Amino acid sequence: MSTFKSVMRKVLNLPEPRRERKPDLQSVEHQKPEPERASLPAGAARWVAAGQRVKAEQPANSRTAVAVKSQQTREPSAPWRVEEENSGAKFFAKFGRVVLWLVVALAAITGVRSWFWPAQAPKASPVQVQQGPTYPVQEAQAIASRFAYSYLSWDEAAPQDRAKALARDMPKGIDTTAGWNSKGKQDVIAALPGAVAELSDKRARVHVDVLVSTPAQPAKDKEAAKPAEQKWMGLEVPVLYSSNRIVVTGEPGIVGVPTSGPSVTDQPAADSDVQMSDMTKSTVDAFFAAYAKGESDAVTAPGATVPPLPAGMTLGGVQSWNVDRGKGSNRTGTAVVRWQVAGAELEQTYRVELTRVASAAAERWQVAQVYGGAS
Structure with a gap:
């Protein structure tokens, strides 16, 4: 406990408490200067000798009390005793003073009130969740x-x-x-x-x-059948x-049921790449011929899958083929095809995706996907 108090006094830079020191009677007696007989006036020597005899005849306790009183009278003691601090005590004292001043500075900045009554955080506004359709x-x-x-x-x-x-x-x-x-x-x-x-x-x-x-x-009565x-x-x-x-x-x-749809704006026609269209026309013709026979897998690009057409459809011919302007290894074009179905002839429009396939021997374009309709 005394060690903790001593460390705290050093941290706060407080003085050590006054300690009373009992005088050493023997040292007091030994340190008492002997009067120099030579300096005494004439006739005083016998008085000094008489005083010494009286002192010798007094009890030891009386001599000790007189010596202590005389010592206290001559040498007043200091209020505290200075002791040399070791390096560890000096470090902790300086560190404690730094921490103490930091706490004081923090209190001045943030305010002591905020330590005991911290400000409450603002309440978060409820999250607005958009509800979906409420009706099934x-x-x-x-x-x-x-x-x-x-x-x-x-x-x-x-x-x-x-x-x-x-x-x-x-x-x-x-x-x-x-x-x-x-x-x-x-x-x-x-x-x-x-x-x-x-x-x-x-x-x-x-x-x-x-x-x-x-x-x-x-027919009933006058009504026709x-x-x-x-x-x-x-x-x-x-x-x-x-x-x-x-x-x-x-x-x-x-x-009633509507007899026609609403009016819509015309779709702008895509610019045609004439050279690319002429170069891939034979590829598209071969694809639709195989498509009508259910053998499209033989002419499509590797990894592509095009489901076969329903049975009973006969190819009448590819009316037109135009590739959109563009660059790269994937191109898209529009094909207009005639089919014969159940004795009728139908004209259909397709969007055809082409991809360039290269091998060690040659490079060619093949069909990757087919979509019905112009859009």
């Missing part, structure tokens, strides 16, 4: 398509089949025979779901395009998302 669009399209298939299919010979099919997608307890007079016959060939218009209260309206087929009808017919019909189905599923809430409505 795909499920709504699937249910509306199935309902449209059932709704536009009927047969007066089996009216209960339609009612059972409609009950799968309508609320429980609803009359599924309402809205049809149980007459006639019609079949659905295809039902294609379209746009889903989300309304309020988890309701939506789904558009479905339906291809229907009506059988030929014999009607041949078999296929036509597209639009059906808009009201749906509701309830209990984690889509249900049709009521009678749908038949609407």
Whole structure:
């Protein structure tokens, strides 16, 4: 404990506490100067000798007390004792003073208040997460398509089949025979779901395009016979998302189907590389000839895979072939091809990717991929 206190006093550069030192009586007596007899005046020698005899006759304790008192009177002691410090103590003292001044400087800079009441960090603002579509669009399209298939299919010979099919997608307890007079016959060939218009209260309206087929009808009374017919019909189905599923809430409505698409801007034609087109024309002709026979793997680039065409297609010829301007070992061009299918002749447009294949003997261009359409 005393060692720790001593180190802390040296670190803080404080003085050592005063230590009382008991005088050495013998040394005091020995250090007491003897009066020089020679310097005494005449007649004083006998008085000195008498004093020495009296002193000798006094008890030892009295002599010691007198000596101590005389020593204290003559030599006042210092308040502390100076001791020589070793190198380690000096280092720790200097280091402690440096640390102490650094703490004082830090307190002046940051403020003592921040040590006990640190400033609170600002609250982070909540992260805004963008939510995706809340309505089950795909499920709504699937249910509306199935309902449209059932709704536009009927047969007066089996009216209960339609009612059972409609009950799968309508609320429980609803009359599924309402809205049809149980007459006639019609079949659905295809039902294609379209746009889903989300309304309020988890309701939506789904558009479905339906291809229907009506059988030929014999003449009745004054009406002429009607041949078999296929036509597209639009059906808009009201749906509701309830209990984690889509249900049709009521009678749908038949609407028309657009007779044409919207107007679009013409695509700019790509500049043609005439020299490259002439150089690769034979490559493209050989590819489409093999393509029609289902042997495209024999003329495509190594590693390329082009699925064969359906059976029954005969090549009428490559009408035109133009390679886009460009550089490098991969080039793209447009081919216009005539096909004969089921007694008809169709003109088709393809985008063909070519790649340059080099070997030790020669270098040539081969087809790497084929896409239908001009874009």
